[in-house]
Structures are given as structure tokens and as C-alpha cells.
Amino acid sequence: xxxxxxxxxxxxxxxxxxxxxxxxxxxxxxxxxxxxxxxxxxxxxxxxxxxxxxxxxxxxxxxxxxxxxxxxxxxxxxxxxxxxxxxxxxxxxxxxxxxxxxxxxxxxxxxxxxxxxxxxxxxxxxxxxxxxxxxxxxxxxxxxxxxxxxxxxxxxxxxxxxxxxxxxxxxxxxxxxxxxxxxxxxxxxxxxxxxxxxxxxxxxxxxxxxxxxxxxxxx
Amino acid sequence: xxxxxxxxxxxxxxxxxxxxxxxxxxxxxxxxxxxxxxxxxxxxxxxxxxxxxxxxxxxxxxxxxxxxxxxxxxxxxxxxxxxxxxxxxxxxxxxxxxxxxxxxxxxxxxxxxxxxxxxxxxxxxxxxxxxxxxxxxxxxxxxxxxxxxxxxxxxxxxxxxxxxxxxxxxxxxxxxxxxxxxxxxxxxxxxxxxxxxxxxxxxxxxxxxxxxxxxxxxxxxxxxxxxxxxxxxxxxxxxxxxxxxxxxxxxxxxxxxxxxxxxxxxxxxxxxxxxxxxxxxxxxxxxxxxxxxxxxx
Numbered sequence: 001x002x003x004x005x006x007x008x009x010x011x012x013x014x015x016x017x018x019x020x021x022x023x024x025x026x027x028x029x030x031x032x033x034x035x036x037x038x039x040x041x042x043x044x045x046x047x048x049x050x051x052x053x054x055x056x057x058x059x060x061x062x063x064x065x066x067x068x069x070x071x072x073x074x075x076x077x078x079x080x081x082x083x084x085x086x087x088x089x090x091x092x093x094x095x096x097x098x099x100x101x102x103x104x105x106x107x108x109x110x111x112x113x114x115x116x117x118x119x120x121x122x123x124x125x126x127x128x129x130x131x132x133x134x135x136x137x138x139x140x141x142x143x144x145x146x147x148x149x150x151x152x153x154x155x156x157x158x159x160x161x162x163x164x165x166x167x168x169x170x171x172x173x174x175x176x177x178x179x180x181x182x183x184x185x186x187x188x189x190x191x192x193x194x195x196x197x198x199x200x201x202x203x204x205x206x207x208x209x210x211x212x213x214x215x216x217x218x219x
Numbered sequence: 220x221x222x223x224x225x226x227x228x229x230x231x232x233x234x235x236x237x238x239x240x241x242x243x244x245x246x247x248x249x250x251x252x253x254x255x256x257x258x259x260x261x262x263x264x265x266x267x268x269x270x271x272x273x274x275x276x277x278x279x280x281x282x283x284x285x286x287x288x289x290x291x292x293x294x295x296x297x298x299x300x301x302x303x304x305x306x307x308x309x310x311x312x313x314x315x316x317x318x319x320x321x322x323x324x325x326x327x328x329x330x331x332x333x334x335x336x337x338x339x340x341x342x343x344x345x346x347x348x349x350x351x352x353x354x355x356x357x358x359x360x361x362x363x364x365x366x367x368x369x370x371x372x373x374x375x376x377x378x379x380x381x382x383x384x385x386x387x388x389x390x391x392x393x394x395x396x397x398x399x400x401x402x403x404x405x406x407x408x409x410x411x412x413x414x415x416x417x418x419x420x421x422x423x424x425x426x427x428x429x430x431x432x433x434x435x436x437x438x439x440x441x442x443x444x445x446x447x448x449x450x451x452x453x454x455x456x457x458x459x460x461x462x463x464x465x466x467x468x469x470x471x472x473x474x475x476x477x478x479x480x481x482x483x484x485x486x487x488x489x490x491x492x493x494x495x496x497x498x499x500x501x502x503x504x505x506x507x508x509x510x511x512x513x514x515x516x
Contacts, residue, residue, distance in 0.1 A: 041332040041355070043478065044234040050353075056333055060353040061374075104499045143356035144369040148289075154360040155469040158330065162473060166481045170488055177492035184501050199504045 006211045013200040013211065015189035020080060024190055027073030033066045035172070038165055064141040067134065074130040081123060084114050091117040111205030125171045129164045136161040229339035231331035240341070247343045247408035248386060250395065251415050252316050253447040254457060255422060255431075256402035259284055259298055259314040266397030267296035267318075270382065290317060292368035295379040296394055299458020315446065315457040316394070316403070319366045319379035321345045323440030326466040327378075329474060330361025343408065343443035344381045352376055363439065363464035381443065411445060418447050438465035 006014045016024070037059040040050035050059040093110045094101075094117045100108040101118070115123070139146060139157035146154050179186045185199045200208040228240045264286060268275060273293040278286050284300045301313040325345045328337040336351040337358060347358075347367070352375040358367040359376065367376045382392035390396075395405040404411060415433040422431035432451025435441050446460070454460035 043482070044232045044332075044334060047232060047234070047332070047334050056351075056353045057374075060355050102495070102499070104502055106502060140355070140357075143359050144371075148365050151360070155467050158357065158360055159469040159473045159477065162477060162481065166477075166484060169485055173485075173488040173492060177496070181492075181496055182501050184503060196504065202504045203502070 007215050008194060011197060012194040013197055013208070014193055015195045015200070016193050018193065021190055021193055023073055023076045023080065027070060027077060030066045030070040030073060031168075031172070034063060034070055035165075035169070037063045037066075038162075042162060042165075064137060067137050071130060071134050074127060077123070078127060081115075085120045085123045087117075087120065088113070091120070094118075106202065112203065112207070113210075114204055114207040116204070122171050122175055126168060129168045129171075132164045133161060133168070136164065226341040227338050228341050229325075229328055230335045231328045231337035232334040234334075246341075248381070248443060249343070249406065249408040249411035250321075250381065250392060250444045251404040251406075251411040251447070252444065253402040253404070253415075253418055254313065254315050255418070255426075255428075255447055255449055256400050257298070257314045257316065258400055258402075259300060259312070260399060261286065261298055262397040262399060263316055263394035263403065264294075264296050264298065266393040267379075268294070270385070270393035271295065271380075284312075284314075290366060290368060290378075292370040292373075292377040295319070295377070301456055301458055303456050311449070313449075313457050315460065317458055318394070318444065319345065319381065320364050320439070320464075321379075321381050321443035322464075323442065324466055326361035326363055326439065326470060327358035327367055328361075329466050330357040330470045332357060340383070342386070344383050344386065345443075346380050346383050347376060347378055349373070349375045349377065361467060361470050363461055363467070408441075408443065415445055415447050419451070422447070422449065434460065436461075436464050438463045 008014055033053075036049050037053060039046045040048070040053070040056070040059060041063075047056070050056040053059055090110060094112065097109045098118075100106070136157040139153050140161055143154050179190070183203065185195050186203075189195045189199075197208070200211070226239055227237055230237055265275075276287065276291060276294050279288065281288075283302065284298075286297060287294065290297045296316060296318045299315045299317050303311045303313050305311055321344055323343065325337070325339060328339060328345060331337045332355060333351055333353045335348055336353065337345065337347055339345050354369070354374040354376065356367075356369055356376060359365075359369065367378045369376050382390070382394075385392060391405040395403045404414060406414075412433070412435065415435075419431045419433050422428040428449040430450045430452045432448060434446035434448055434451060434454055446454075446457070448454060448457060450456060454462055
């Protein structure tokens with residue numbers, strides 16, 4: 001990570017590399033499709049979404065395939081981020097100050113590394129629920145191949161697949177809100193890739209300090 | 220009987236009320252299968268294929284009279300044979316015509332997410348509308364009798380219609396018409412129930428079948444196909460007829476508490492972040508060009 005030129009010459013900081021941005025949106029776009037078609041099957045009151053997205057049969061056929069794309073995205077995310085997402089001893093203090101974080105009293109929140117503990121929760125929440133959704137989803141994809149005496153697997157999947165999906169929806173609502181409305185500059189960072197030095201210093205102070213030290217060491 | 224056969228009382232995956240329900244007199248139809256007079260001739264199997272336009276499927280041989288292990292998407296009616304050895308060492312060949320039971324409380328319909336892919340008519344027939352089926356197979360999981368079957372060709376699910384097309388024009392189902400022994404009867408639920416009870420009593424009192432009885436499982440609200448069994452205490456002997464079939468608990472939990480908790484949670488989440496924005500506004504970085512205009516309270 002430190003080999004990348006994170007401090008850009010124009011006074012900006014590279015927050016997410018091109019590779020990271022592509023993987024984010026591969027996962028994000030496939031998740032959106034899964035969310036909307038999933039909501040269509042979730043409630044008769046939302047079944048119209050399937051019609052808007054090209055028809056109910058198409059939605060049922062494509063939902064599992066988009067699920068595979070989503071899992072590829074999650075796997076790539078795991079590969080590139082799991083080390084940075086590891087829990088550290090300082091995370092506890094951050095969680096203890098979550099009230100200050102929510103109330104935007106950011107000077108009273110312990111400084112964060114490249115990912116703050118909330119982002120780590122999001123990552124692991126999507127990672128584990130993604131695996132559980134894959135397993136339950138495979139059963140729902142091919143119910144005709146699950147024999148009658150293993151019917152409990154189908155019954156469990158019918159109930160648990162939406163449970164895991166609801167868990168991701170909770171994370172997703174917070175993620176989208178924070179990434180677009182709450183943290184100004186965050187959405188740009190996952191589109192163009194860069195943020196201002198002030199942004200990096202404020203939201204990910206530990207990470208920014210490290211970048212400065214690495215840059216000084218290189219010179 | 221014909222009006223009730225076109226009047227819907229339940230629609231799968233449907234938001235809101237069922238149009239027209241409860242407006243007419245309801246005639247509940249019922250098929251009675253007397254397993255004690257079935258000779259296993261399979262005329263009902265052939266009649267079912269004939270009427271519904273399917274070709275005879277490949278049969279399997281397993282040292283019994285069984286045509287194939289279970290019903291298929293294009294084979295809706297199958298006699299299940301069981302060579303049952305009784306406690307006194309004598310043998311009984313148990314035969315039960317297996318098909319959709321047309322439950323009063325259908326598990327397939329409860330589990331179906333597709334609008335109007337499964338409907339229940341006022342006369343009790345539960346019918347699949349393949350044009351609306353999305354092929355998810357949830358009905359196969361919701362059914363306690365292992366009846367709906369997925370067609371890999373059509374990518375949709377099929378099952379016995381109780382010959383709704385015949386019943387709606389005043390004809391009896393094809394299987395009933397073909398039965399040579401009269402072990403199959405068709406009429407109103409009330410009549411069939413009475414006939415079945417009379418036959419069960421006869422078996423108990425005159426034929427020595429002390430446990431003879433009628434199979435009309437209350438766990439699914441009763442069915443529109445009922446059986447007379449020599450041994451009503453052990454329905455499993457008749458090709459795995461479940462003792463107490465029910466709409467699965469998992470389907471019930473998913474359709475009721477989970478749905479409401481989930482809906483509340485999603486709405487709470489979306490409203491919650493919106494209220495948060497109104498109260499606390501964005502996290503603004505001092506000295507940044509895209510400064511928010513949020514005022515501190």
C-alpha cells in the first residue's frame with residue numbers, strides 16, 4: 001500500500017485506487033440489482049419492481065447470476081482490504097465515542113486509520129452475510145435438486161435468505177447515507193479516487209499521518 | 220358448481236383484496252379416494268395423461284408395481300404401492316393414488332411470491348397459472364405433500380389441477396371417470412365426507428379394520444382430496460402420506476413476523492438517517508472546497 005503514490009502532486013490525496021473503485025462498483029451495482037429484485041420477491045406490494053426491471057421471470061432468472069457477480073466482488077474486496085479491515089486495539093475507544101461520532105463532535109472521536117471501525121463493521125457485515133446469502137441462495141436457486149428428505153435445508157433457506165438480506169440492507173442504508181449525504185467528499189473519493197488533504201486529515205488522521213511519514217522517508 | 224369454479228378466493232403474491240371473493244354461494248368440491256377398493260390398475264394415471272396431453276413418461280422398475288418413485292411435472296397422478304407386512308405376518312398390498320391434495324390452506328400458495336401464479340377457487344381447487352409462474356420453486360418448499368414439480372424445459376412448476384377445466388363445465392375429473400372399481404368418487408366436500416365416514420364405519424364394523432378412518436388433515440384446514448384408509452393411525456404406510464401435514468413454520472415465520480419486522484426496520488432506517496441529517500447535518504471539513512451549508516443547532 002505504501003508503494004502507491006498516495007500523496008498526489010496537486011495537493012490531493014489518493015483515497016481509492018482505480019482497482020479499488022472498479023471492485024467497489026462491481027459489487028455495488030450487482031448489489032443494487034439484487035436488492036431491487038429481492039425486494040420485488042419480498043413483498044407483493046413491491047412486485048412491480050420486477051416488472052420495471054424487465055419482468056418477473058427475467059428477475060428470477062438473473063437474480064442468482066447477479067448474486068455470483070456480487071460474490072466475486074466481495075471476494076476481490078476481501079483480497080484487497082481484509083488486512084486493513086482487521087480489528088485493532090484502538091477500535092474499542094472509537095466505539096466508545098460513537099455517540100460523539102453520530103453527533104458530528106469529531107474532535108472527541110479517536111483518530112482513524114485508513115478505515116474506521118464503522119467501515120470495518122460494514123465490510124465484515126457484508127462479507128459474512130454475503131457468504132450466508134450465497135449458501136442459502138444456492139439452495140433457493142436449485143430447489144428441485146434438494147431431495148425431499150433434506151427439505152429442512154430448503155425451509156431454512158426460505159426464511160434465512162431474507163434475514164441475511166435484511167442485515168445487509170441495514171448496513172447498506174447507513175453506508176449510502178454516510179457516503180453521499182453525511183461525509184462530504186466521500187462519494188467523490190470512490191468515483192474519482194481522490195480527497196483533499198484536509199479531508200484525509202480529518203476523517204482518517206492516523207492513515208494520513210502515515211502517508212506523510214512514508215512520503216518523507218522516500219525523499 | 221360451475222360458478223364457484225371460476226371465482227377466486229385466494230391469490231398468491233397479491234397485494235390487497237381478492238376481487239369478487241365471497242359474492243356467490245360456495246360449492247366445495249372433493250375427490251374421495253377409497254384405498255380399500257383400489258386394485259392398482261393405473262387407469263387414473265393414463266386418464267390423467269390423456270386429458271392433460273402428456274405422453275407416457277419413462278417408467279422405473281424397482282421390483283414392485285410402482286410406475287416411478289414420485290409424481291413428475293408431466294405426471295400428476297401416481298399410485299403408490301407398498302407391500303406392507305402386518306404384525307400377524309400376513310401381507311397387505313397398500314395402494315394410494317397420489318396427487319395434489321388441494322388443501323384448504325395451501326402451503327404452495329402461502330410460499331409463492333409471484334402475483335397470481337397460484338390461485339384458490341371458491342370451490343376449493345388450488346390451481347397453478349403457469350403464465351404467471353416465475354419458476355422460483357418456493358411452492359415446492361411450501362407444499363407438505365411433495366406435489367409441485369419443476370419442469371426444466373418450461374422453467375416453471377406444474378401439478379394436478381383437479382381437472383379445473385373439466386370441473387368448471389360440470390364434468391368430473393379425468394381420473395374419476397376412468398376408475399373401473401368405483402374407488403374414486405367426486406362430489407361436494409360434504410357429500411364425500413359423509414360417504415367416506417360411512418365407508419370407514421363399514422370397514423371398522425364389518426371388515427375387521429378397527430383403525431379404518433378418513434384422511435382429511437386438519438393441519439392444512441382439510442383437503443379437497445380425501446382418503447379412506449384401512450389404518451388411519453398410520454397414513455405413512457400409504458406411500459409416505461404425512462401424519463400431520465402443515466404449512467411449514469418457516470414459511471409462516473417468513474411471511475408474517477419477519478415481513479413486518481423487516482418492513483418496519485427498512486422504513487425506520489431510511490427515516491432515521493433522514494432525521495439524522497436534519498438534526499446533525501453533514502460532516503464538514505474546514506478548508507474544503509465542497510463545504511456544506513448545514514447550520515449547527
